[in-house]
Amino acid sequence: MGGSNEAGWRCHGNLWSNLREICDLLHIQAPVACQDDEVLFQxxxxKAGQRVHTIGQTFDTLYLVNSGFLKTVLIDxxxxxxxxxxxxxGDLLGIDGIHSQHHASEAVALSDCDIILIPYKVFAxxxxxxxxxxxxxxxxxxxELVREQxxxxxxxxxxxxxxxxxxxxNLGERFSMLGYSGKSFNLRMTRHEIGSYLGLTLETVSRTLSAFNEMGLIQVDQREITLLDTNALKTLRRLPPAKARAKVTDKVQALVGKKLMPQWSGDAVAA
Amino acid sequence: MGGSNEAGWRCHGNLWSNLREICDLLHIQAPVACQDDEVLFQxxxxKAGQRVHTIGQTFDTLYLVNSGFLKTVLIDxxxxxxxxxxxxxGDLLGIDGIHSQHHASEAVALSDCDIILIPYKVFAxxxxxxxxxxxxxxxxxxxELVREQxxxxxxxxxxxxxxxxxxxxNLGERFSMLGYSGKSFNLRMTRHEIGSYLGLTLETVSRTLSAFNEMGLIQVDQREITLLDTNALKTLRRLPPAKARAKVTDKVQALVGKKLMPQWSGDAVAA
DNA sequence: CGAATGATTGAGTGAAATCAAGCCGAGTGG
DNA sequence: CCACTCGGCTTGATTTCACTCAATCATTCG
Incomplete structure (x- = not known):
């Protein structure tokens, strides 16, 4: 809040996409009998900080991300x-508005974005x-539903x-699917936003990233992330629900987890 | 697991529903030009304990609950x-299978159930x-998506x-929408299942129910629940993320919450 | 350059998990 | 019939992970 650009301000671009391009973005095969100029989508x-749609806003169009990064949020x-x-x-926004004809969530651009408008009527x-x-x-x-599950x-x-x-x-995988490096990338969101997404506080996120850095699993510098041991990160599941463990892999996990707890004696702090 | 009825066993019923009945169940208005006998759904x-669909099972039909209670689960x-x-x-099951043509979750009957089969091809x-x-x-x-959000x-x-x-x-509201009592009902699931659903342990669920009972908000006897102060329950939001509170209602909430913490001196325990 | 926003790190606390014991009701079999 | 088991529920004691509060840096921006 308090940014110079409030919700709803749209700068008109001058690009248009045909159905084939839409289908490519969504990773679905275009219909064979698809005339390229049948329909065009604007x-x-x-700009970063602008809202694509806001909570309560009347729903009539879906939004397909062509470039840029966003967050969707609920306000309690x-x-x-x-x-x-x-x-x-490649992600589709606004689906949550279909049911009640009003958006249930808000989509905010985290960077400059290029969004394709898909009028719901045309879609249907x-x-x-x-x-x-x-x-x-x-x-x-x-x-989308499975993702949320x-x-x-x-x-x-x-x-x-x-x-x-x-x-x-996950972020790494998404980046590599888009053709970017899946190992080294830039976080577009704040620690606070990551924490909100994961159900954690920003301090816990920050501490955990630092711990991973100490352990050599990743390399962090502010929002610049490099994944050093993707495998360890993927297999590092959970420590708490021990209950009836026996497998070897589990014991390894537990050890990796425990190493987080001891105080990381500050050696490389404060240059 | 270990029940006498493993997954997939179906006892054929002899009832069929037409499109109008399906639409009623789903709370959508049937098309005006709807011939009642156009299509029939089996x-x-x-039985309680049986699985309607299992993880990995090939998807080809949606399931509409006509009566009974179920749970859907993910297995880690x-x-x-x-x-x-x-x-x-009135709830629709199996949607998660559309994407990959295989079910991502499992649906288990918690009581005897009557389910309507809707072949996806017919649906489409x-x-x-x-x-x-x-x-x-x-x-x-x-x-569904909004619900999950x-x-x-x-x-x-x-x-x-x-x-x-x-x-x-929420459970009370759903029951009253179905025409049952929204104040007094029977939990069909175990404390463990409630805990899993809410991201808590069964002990915490049990303790919390006991606390609500002590406070006079509800009345609990095993799975028999009576809501005594629905309003207090609905407004009892959260205690932890205090941060910048000022509103009157908030202070009330905090108090209601704090009363949970002091040890509930056992007076009505053990008859 | 200050002001503001975000990030890091520390110290202490607390909410919920874990571990553990006992109770209850239903089902089973000697 | 009663002893026994078994699954689910309750309650207690203790631990611990993540939150809160707080101070210090880093970076950007007006």
């Missing part, structure tokens, strides 16, 4: 933000005319270290 | 269950022929007491 640019009764996701290229009509497209559309919604499982079952570790590896 | 009965790498939802009458075809229906179908998926917000921001309180009031 691009709109958002005290005005606190709850981060739900960090969409990037395309499904009716192309059977393959309709399935693909249901598929996209279903994928996994998120729920992660939130309620994993330790703080495991949450941060998975967050980093 | 009912199938499941250690074989631990993570409860995702407690579906009941209906959307293409009836425009209103297509929107309604997207709407159902969107509603709210779940995520709840998991990462609320205290244990607030989670349990909301769980109870």
């Amino acid at each position: 691009h709109v640019r958002f 009764e005290y005005g606190n933000e709850q981060v739900l996701s960090f969409p990037m290229k 009509a395309l499904g009716r005319s192309h059977a393959e497209l309709e399935h693909a559309m249901f598929s996209v919604l279903s994928r 996994i998120m729920i499982g992660m939130l309620s079952a994993l330790s703080a270290e495991a949450k941060v570790a998975r967050f980093l590896t | 009912h199938v009965r499941f 790498e250690y074989g631990n269950e993570q409860v995702l939802s407690f579906p009941m009458k 075809a209906l959307g293409r022929s009836h425009a209103e229906l297509e929107h309604a179908m997207f709407s159902v998926l969107s509603r 709210i779940m995520i917000g709840m998991l990462s921001a609320l205290s244990a007491e607030a989670k349990v309180a909301r769980f109870l009031t």
